[in-house]
Amino acid sequence: MPELPEVEVSRQGISPYLEDHHLVQVIARQRQLRWWIPDEVLAQLNQPILSVTRRAKYLLIQLPLGDIVLHLGMSGHLKVLPKGTPATKHDHVDLVLSSGMTLRLNDTRRFGAVLWQPKGEVHPLLAKLGPEPLSDSFNIEQLADAFAKRSTAVKQVLMDNHVVVGVGNIYANEALFKAGILPTKPAKEVSLQQLEALVPVIKTTLAEAIKQGGTTLKDFSQADGKPGYFAQQLLVYGRGAKPCMACGIILNEIRLGQRSTVFCSHCQH
DNA sequence: AACGTGCCCTGAACGC
């Protein structure tokens, strides 16, 4: 389940193998992903790779004519392997490079995507995304504004990509616990004081996970070099019915918008 | 505009 930190660490991991190298071929074994790049575009991708960037959980492989946009979905991960390495189950796409290496997308559940964004255009799926959580445009004023008219549970609003990107279910649970906010609280009822706690919690939690992932990551060219789930300590996620690490009472687990939600009714208000 | 629900997908865990 790549969340934003894992996507960013993947970007850092694959970037040295892609930037300033030439993309010579795209091998598609499985096109039935969530979205698929037009075939006529695939035919023109023999181009140098300028850079690898990230927007939300999308990776952008920048070419002179536009960007290949990858999304890892729920179960996707990337590996860099020598050209010709036999494909295994769920190895759906290869980007073959002039260096003799290949970027390979493996995605068991196929919630991932490969898209194309022509130079100078923003793909419709990326056009309406909210601010990056680690940027200055994600701040207390912006979040207060986004929460102002929303009576939906704050956790669901936080996970809305139009409000802020990259806060998935795990981080939403963790951040709300750390900020002492009840996930079920209507977003518009979150106090200024709580917002002032929440914004820095999100930033530091994500930044710390990226930092840990970056140090965990050794060599993306090894099959096992993918970043696993970071050693970060989860305080509430996956700990329903277990004691709260802060106060010891039993953590509640409910479903909110069909997502597992864990919280402490004593520590969160 | 805001909100709730459905759907895509595989594999693991669980129940009978």
Place this chain on the structure above:
DNA sequence: TGCGTTCAGGGCACGT
């Protein structure tokens, strides 16, 4: 043992 069911989850599409 071998079914069938449920769950996990990002995020868009759609109906109200």
